[in-house]
Structures are given as structure tokens and as C-alpha cells.
Amino acid sequence: MTIHEGRGGPQTSDRRARIRQGIVPSYLLAKLAESERYAQAAEAARQTLIAPAPARHRAQLQLSIDENGTLVATVEAAPNRTISDAHGTENLPGTVVRTEDEPTVADLAVNQAFDGLGATFQMLLDAFQRNSIDGKGLPLDATVHYGSGYDNAFWNGERMVFGDGDGQVFQGFTGSTTVIGHELGHGVIQHTAGLEYQGQPGALNESLADVFGALTEQHLLDQTADQATWLIGAGIFTPAVHGKALRSMLHPGTAYDDPELGKDPQPADMGGYVKTTDDNGGVHLNSGIPNRAFALFAVELGGYAWETAGSVWYRALTGGLPASATFAQFAKATIAEADTVGTSTGDAARAAWASVGVIKASGDGRSAG
Amino acid sequence: MDAPQADPPVGAAAAPAGSDGAGSDAVDALAGSNAAGAPVGSDAAGDPADPDAAGDPADSDAAGPPANPDAVGDDGVAIRVARSGGIAGMTRRWSVQPSGGETEHWMILVERCPWDEKPPASTGADRYLWRIEVRIRRECHEQVIPEEHLLGPWRALVDAVRQADPGTAPG
Numbered sequence: 124m125t126i127h128e129g130r131g132g133p134q135t136s137d138r139r140a141r142i143r144q145g146i147v148p149s150y151l152l153a154k155l156a157e158s159e160r161y162a163q164a165a166e167a168a169r170q171t172l173i174a175p176a177p178a179r180h181r182a183q184l185q186l187s188i189d190e191n192g193t194l195v196a197t198v199e200a201a202p203n204r205t206i207s208d209a210h211g212t213e214n215l216p217g218t219v220v221r222t223e224d225e226p227t228v229a230d231l232a233v234n235q236a237f238d239g240l241g242a243t244f245q246m247l248l249d250a251f252q253r254n255s256i257d258g259k260g261l262p263l264d265a266t267v268h269y270g271s272g273y274d275n276a277f278w279n280g281e282r283m284v285f286g287d288g289d290g291q292v293f294q295g296f297t298g299s300t301t302v303i304g305h306e307l308g309h310g311v312i313q314h315t316a317g318l319e320y321q322g323q324p325g326a327l328n329e330s331l332a333d334v335f336g337a338l339t340e341q342h343l344l345d346q347t348a349d350q351a352t353w354l355i356g357a358g359i360f361t362p363a364v365h366g367k368a369l370r371s372m373l374h375p376g377t378a379y380d381d382p383e384l385g386k387d388p389q390p391a392d393m394g395g396y397v398k399t400t401d402d403n404g405g406v407h408l409n410s411g412i413p414n415r416a417f418a419l420f421a422v423e424l425g426g427y428a429w430e431t432a433g434s435v436w437y438r439a440l441t442g443g444l445p446a447s448a449t450f451a452q453f454a455k456a457t458i459a460e461a462d463t464v465g466t467s468t469g470d471a472a473r474a475a476w477a478s479v480g481v482i483k484a485s486g487d488g489r490s491a492g
Numbered sequence: 493m494d495a496p497q498a499d500p501p502v503g504a505a506a507a508p509a510g511s512d513g514a515g516s517d518a519v520d521a522l523a524g525s526n527a528a529g530a531p532v533g534s535d536a537a538g539d540p541a542d543p544d545a546a547g548d549p550a551d552s553d554a555a556g557p558p559a560n561p562d563a564v565g566d567d568g569v570a571i572r573v574a575r576s577g578g579i580a581g582m583t584r585r586w587s588v589q590p591s592g593g594e595t596e597h598w599m600i601l602v603e604r605c606p607w608d609e610k611p612p613a614s615t616g617a618d619r620y621l622w623r624i625e626v627r628i629r630r631e632c633h634e635q636v637i638p639e640e641h642l643l644g645p646w647r648a649l650v651d652a653v654r655q656a657d658p659g660t661a662p663g
Contacts, residue, residue, distance in 0.1 A: 407581020
């Protein structure tokens with residue numbers, strides 16, 4: 124049998140310490156769990172590995188057989204999810220209705236939130252070797268059924284919170300994996316660059332949350348960039364609304380066109396940059412510009428967007444980006460990361476940012492907005 | 493789609509403003525700031541499609557004067573509430589022009605609010621932002637409050653306006 128310490132970060136002593144659940148190292152537990160010679164010890168090891176974790180960090184054991192017929196046990200980071208129910212009030216966190224080791228419940232919103240958190244956790248781990256939103260196995264907490272007819276989902280700095288919608292324009296916000304990934308993405312951003320939630324850094328914050336949301340859905344559905352919808356919040360509108368989603372990353376401004384709601388106001392390039400004091404300076408509007416840059420970049424590269432394209436954006440976010448970063452600063456950071464991958468990747472990044480008007484076509488960064 | 497429904501209005505004398513969508517109410521002008529803001533380089537002074545609003549300073553972005561002197565009720569009072577932000581980034585607006593015997597009730601709600609106190613900053617992301625503007629004849633008040641801090645007298649005022657006016661659809 125082969126034992127691997129799996130994803131969740133580099134093979135460092137620090138990481139090994141994180142995924143260890145007790146005094147016996149997880150790899151030894153995994154080996155013991157497979158032992159036929161020591162049946163009692165094997166059962167004890169199995170129970171230890173699956174027991175609810177008293178600590179906030181968890182590990183999961185995955186068994187597989189490789190091409191040589193060897194049993195492979197992989198121990199990797201695992202999510203630690205807790206879903207609470209606000210029961211239509213605005214009191215947080217609400218009452219706990221499902222924890223990590225509990226089965227599905229009758230409430231669809233609870234299960235959707237639980238599964239969405241799991242999908243986001245797995246994407247972060249697989250794509251970026253990131254163990255939860257802080258990189259250190261932070262438990263993932265969410266509250267559903269917040270408020271009465273509440274038309275929103277938000278990240279309050281500690282947990283994701285989901286409303287049920289008014290039933291006429293919006294329906295339950297847990298129904299979209301991209302929305303859940305978006306909210307968790309805000310958590311990642313908070314624990315990395317900490318982008319200010321105002322103006323251009325605020326719009327970057329929103330855009331990066333959309334990137335995390337889109338990558339979560341694509342990873343879950345095993346979609347390549349050209350197969351993906353690049354929609355954020357598909358399924359959030361009721362059938363009465365003339366619209367596909369809240370936003371389109373690839374084609375900003377086309378997500379909806381409804382007699383009551385009007386037309387999706389997101390700009391697709393700097394020529395349409397919106398100046399407003401509403402919404403912290405239009406953070407949910409101007410995010411369309413970097414959103415399109417990322418989608419164009421990913422589609423140009425092809426394959427799975429969370430691999431090269433996502434990694435380039437992630438490394439730019441986590442590589443010392445200032446909290447006050449402008450679009451042009453972020454473009455420069457992503458181009459630098461893309462250049463480390465290869466010339467064609469760097470050129471694709473330059474072309475994407477030039478296409479939305481953040482840099483000149485020649486590739487020189489320029490102040491935007 | 494159908495317009496979103498609202499709770500039954502209370503305070504019959506507090507006329508919902510702008511709820512008919514015709515743009516003819518006086519508070520339409522007061523509440524006429526650009527929901528999506530103005531593209532850079534465009535004329536931010538008004539919506540070209542709305543001749544009534546063109547050139548009205550209050551129709552520029554919400555950073556402008558909070559109220560049009562003409563856009564008030566019989567007793568010179570207008571209250572406007574806008575909710576922006578949220579993951580959808582859509583803005584909804586509600587407003588009233590109280591008159592007659594209801595004005596005193598609204599004035600009490602307005603005066604209970606701590607207009608001179610700066611609210612704490614918001615935390616997290618995708619939270620709503622509430623902008624509350626009041627015009628009492630030529631006196632203007634404005635405050636922007638993160639939803640988690642919309643409490644006490646602020647919440648009472650906003651809830652009253654939302655009950656009196658079905659408001660605009662998100663957009």
C-alpha cells in the first residue's frame with residue numbers, strides 16, 4: 124500500500140501538523156486502518172479518522188487503486204461546515220441545523236448551502252492547494268433563511284448569509300453554486316489582499332469573488348472554459364424575470380433585460396466605467412470590466428479555467444497585491460504572473476486587459492477610470 | 493414580470509411618490525438620481541430620456557444635493573430612501589411627500605434620527621447600503637447607513653417609508 128499526503132498545501136512540516144488530528148500522525152492512522160494483521164487497531168484507526176474533529180482542522184482519507192493495482196490512501200484537508208437557520212429573522216448566527224458529520228436534512232436550502240460550501244472548499248484545494256478561506260482550515264459557517272423576503276446573500280466577515288428572496292424577482296440564494304462560491308471568495312480576499320470595498324479595489328474585490336464563484340461551478344461540473352456559461356447567479360431570478368442570471372462575466376451587460384428591472388447595467392470595458400456613490404462606488408457594476416478580462420483570458424488559454432488562468436489570477440491576488448489596488452495595478456500583477464507561465468500566456472493576459480481598455484494594446488499599463 | 497408587491501400603505505395622507513412610474517410626481521425629481529450612476533464622460537446632470545429631470549442637480553449622482561426644492565409635499569417635506577448594493581448590485585427607491593395631518597407623524601420619525609452621528613463602516617461584502625434623504629422646505633438632511641447599522645430610529649423611518657410606498661423595482 125502507498126500512503127500519500129494529499130492536497131491542501133505544500134509538503135511542509137507546518138502543513139503536516141495542520142492535517143494531523145491527534146498525536147498519531149494521519150498517515151500512520153491511514154496505514155493502520157488498512158491493516159489486516161491488526162484488526163482491532165485498524166478499526167480504531169478508522170474510527171479516529173472519521174470521528175468528528177474536536178479541533179477546527181479536519182482531514183479526509185481517500186482510497187484508490189493506481190494503475191499497478193496498488194492501494195493508495197491519500198490524506199488531505201477536509202471542510203468543516205456548519206449551517207445555521209435564522210428562521211426568517213435577522214439574528215445571526217441562528218440555530219445550528221447541520222454540521223459536518225450529519226446527513227442531509229429535509230430543508231433544501233440547508234443542503235444546498237452545505238454542498239455549495241463543500242464544492243468551493245474542494246475547488247480551492249484542488250486548484251490552489253488552499254485549505255479553506257484562510258489557508259489554515261478555517262471552519263465554514265453559513266446561515267440560511269435570513270430575514271423576511273430578503274433579496275440578498277452576503278459575507279459578513281465571518282460567515283455567509285443567504286436570504287430566501289421575495290419570491291417575485293428573486294428566489295432562494297442558495298440555489299446557485301456561483302453565489303455560494305462568490306461569498307466564500309470574499310472570505311479568501313479578506314484573508315489575502317484585503318481589497319478595500321470601495322471604487323476600483325472594491326470592484327476588483329467583487330470581480331475576484333465572481334471568479335471564485337465561476338471556478339467553483341466549473342470545477343464542480345467538470346467544465347472547460349469554452350463549455351462554461353460564465354454566468355453568476357443563474358437560477359436566482361424567478362421564472363417571471365426576463366434574465367439568465369445576475370451577471371455575465373464573458374458578456375457583461377447581457378445577463379438580463381426585463382421590463383421591470385431594466386437592462387443589465389454592467390460595463391464590459393473602461394469606456395463604460397460607471398461613476399456613482401451608490402453601492403460603494405458601483406462595485407457590482409464596474410466588476411464587469413475585470414470579469415470580462417478574466418473570462419477572455421481563460422477562454423483564450425482553453426482547458427480548465429481553474430488551472431492556468433485561475434492560478435495566474437490567484438497568485439496575483441495572494442502575491443502582495445495592495446488593498447488599494449486599481450484595475451491597472453491588478454492587470455500588471457496578473458501579466459507578471461502570466462509571463463512566468465510562458466510567453467503565450469503572458470500575451471493572452473495582455474490581450475485580455477487591452478480588450479477591456481485597462482491597458483493599451485501595446486501592453487503598457489495605464490491609469491484607468 | 494409583475495411589479496413587486498409591497499405591504500399595504502399606512503398613513504393615507506403620506507402620498508407614495510413616484511410609484512406610478514409615470515414620472516410626474518414631484519418627488520420623482522427628488523428621487524431621480526441615476527440608479528446606475530453615470531458613465532464617465534456622459535452628462536451626469538440628468539437622464540436624457542427624462543426631459544423633466546434634465547438639468548436638475550438632484551438628478552446627478554446621489555452625491556449631489558439630496559432634494560429638489562420644488563419636490564416636496566404640501567407642507568414642504570419629502571423623504572427619500574434608496575437601497576443600493578447587495579450581491580445583485582441593484583438599487584431600489586422609496587419616497588413619500590407627507591402632507592396635512594400626517595406631516596407631524598413623519599417629522600417625529602425624522603427628528604428622532606441622529607443625523608449628525610457618523611454611522612460605523614460596513615463589514616464584509618455584498619451588504620446593502622441605505623441612503624436616506626430628507627427635505628424640509630429648504631433644509632436638507634442626508635445619511636448613508638450600512639444595513640447592519642440600520643437600527644432604532646433609522647430603521648423605524650425606513651420601514652415607515654417602505655410601508656407607505658411600494659417603491660421601484662430593483663434595477
